[in-house]
Amino acid sequence: MSDQPRAAIAAASRLVVKVGSSALTTAGDGLDVGRLDALVDAIAERVARDTQIVLVSSGAIGAGLAPLSLGKRPRDLATQQAAASVGQLALAHAYAESFGRYSLTVGQVLLTSDDVVRRAHYRNAERTFSRLLALGAVPVVNENDTVATEEIRFGDNDRLASLVAHLIRADALVLLSDVDALYDGDPRAGGTRRIAEVADESDLDGLSVGMSSSGLGTGGMMSKVAAARTAASSGVPVLIAAAADAREALGAAQVGTVFRPAGSRLSARRFWLGYAAGSNGRLHLDDGAVAAVVRRRRSLLAAGVTGVDGDFQAGDVVDLVNPAQQVVARGVVAFDVTELPELIGRSTHDLPPEQRREVVHADDLVPLRHR
Numbered sequence: 223m224s225d226q227p228r229a230a231i232a233a234a235s236r237l238v239v240k241v242g243s244s245a246l247t248t249a250g251d252g253l254d255v256g257r258l259d260a261l262v263d264a265i266a267e268r269v270a271r272d273t274q275i276v277l278v279s280s281g282a283i284g285a286g287l288a289p290l291s292l293g294k295r296p297r298d299l300a301t302q303q304a305a306a307s308v309g310q311l312a313l314a315h316a317y318a319e320s321f322g323r324y325s326l327t328v329g330q331v332l333l334t335s336d337d338v339v340r341r342a343h344y345r346n347a348e349r350t351f352s353r354l355l356a357l358g359a360v361p362v363v364n365e366n367d368t369v370a371t372e373e374i375r376f377g378d379n380d381r382l383a384s385l386v387a388h389l390i391r392a393d394a395l396v397l398l399s400d401v402d403a404l405y406d407g408d409p410r411a412g413g414t415r416r417i418a419e420v421a422d423e424s425d426l427d428g429l430s431v432g433m434s435s436s437g438l439g440t441g442g443m444m445s446k447v448a449a450a451r452t453a454a455s456s457g458v459p460v461l462i463a464a465a466a467d468a469r470e471a472l473g474a475a476q477v478g479t480v481f482r483p484a485g486s487r488l489s490a491r492r493f494w495l496g497y498a499a500g501s502n503g504r505l506h507l508d509d510g511a512v513a514a515v516v517r518r519r520r521s522l523l524a525a526g527v528t529g530v531d532g533d534f535q536a537g538d539v540v541d542l543v544n545p546a547q548q549v550v551a552r553g554v555v556a557f558d559v560t561e562l563p564e565l566i567g568r569s570t571h572d573l574p575p576e577q578r579r580e581v582v583h584a585d586d587l588v589p590l591r592h593r
């Protein structure tokens with residue numbers, strides 16, 4: 223086992239740290255200020271060593287339960303939003319007080335999925351973060367739960383954190399939770415083994431990673447592993463650790479599970495295209511087109527398209543799907559959905575001159591891995 227990704231996390235000059243509800247709130251009592259202060263102590267220590275940190279914090283819903291006399295996490299969206307509305311205020315206040323002990327200023331950034339799905343909003347968010355960091359503030363991020371509808375919500379701050387890590391070009395992502403690492407099965411069941419490092423995708427084979435969460439968070443370990451894979455496969459090392467071990471995690475990083483980054487880092491635009499953008503439709507590819515696009519990194523031509531669905535216009539983002547119905551790539555399509563049916567399957571030189579172009583140009587295309 224190599225210490226390379228842990229050394230990179232220990233030396234990072236820009237970090238995204240995400241903390242889950244389970245590490246900040248308790249079912250009956252709401253926000254646990256003692257645990258929040260301990261997390262802030264660890265972050266402030268790292269900031270004092272000149273690391274810029276963006277904190278993605280869950281816990282708004284959990285923090286809003288006790289003030290509204292709600293016993294456990296509500297299932298319906300309206301009550302979750304009411305709890306988040308009350309809880310986010312408490313959370314932001316607690317962070318402002320806690321960072322204030324170190325004379326650090328916090329800035330609240332509440333994002334909806336539109337802020338990353340739409341390219342113009344994405345760039346706007348990027349500017350806000352870089353300005354806050356340049357001014358020496360600690361951005362504290364959460365989903366804007368009170369306005370996010372069922373359809374558009376992330377519902378999952380692990381994914382939001384991996385998107386933010388790319389948005390701000392962080393050197394590493396640290397996911398803090400109530401569990402100290404990824405195990406080969408749900409540690410609550412006992413008899414499980416800690417995974418110290420995920421060097422490549424094959425290290426995840428055979429693991430039982432639960433959706434079931436602590437009861438306070440959402441997505442369980444499954445959403446953390448998905449977020450870690452997204453970040454690592456596009457060049458960002460990730461550490462999953464317990465919030466209780468935050469000092470060690472943000473220090474030498476010799477705790478938890480580390481995900482080794484694979485390949486080179488995607489540009490902000492290609493990352494956005496592959497992982498953040500919303501998709502407006504699907505192009506179905508034959509095997510030859512899949513090989514050309516995924517292995518040889520060529521443009522997608524009409525000859526290799528077998529079908530289309532969705533409602534898209536030229537310039538929209540679409541999924542590229544193989545014959546087994548797996549999404550193998552995403553790209554910006556060069557035709558409206560209404561134009562494609564009469565073009566597909568035809569070779570480029572048979573097309574009318576005004577339509578003699580790639581369906582998706584190689585520069586606008588990002589191959590994705592699938593499991």
Ligand SMILES: Nc1ncnc2c1ncn2[C@@H]1O[C@H](COP(=O)(O)OP(=O)(O)O)[C@@H](O)[C@H]1O
Pocket residue numbers: 241242243244245280398399400401403404405406407408409410429430431432433434435436437438439440441442443444
């Ligand atoms: N293979 C696994 N390894 C580690 N934890 C797991 C695994 N499968 C399920 N879990 C559970 O995932 C929970 C963490 O997820 P969650 O409650 O959503 O955390 P958070 O609120 O921090 O996002 C842990 O309490 C743990 O019991």
Ligand SMILES: N[C@@H](CCC(=O)OP(=O)(O)O)C(=O)O
Pocket residue numbers: 241242243244279280281282283284306364365367377378379380438439440441442
């Ligand atoms: N935005 C929600 C948290 C959503 C979420 O992903 O929660 P968690 O699994 O605890 O990171 C809140 O603040 O309660």
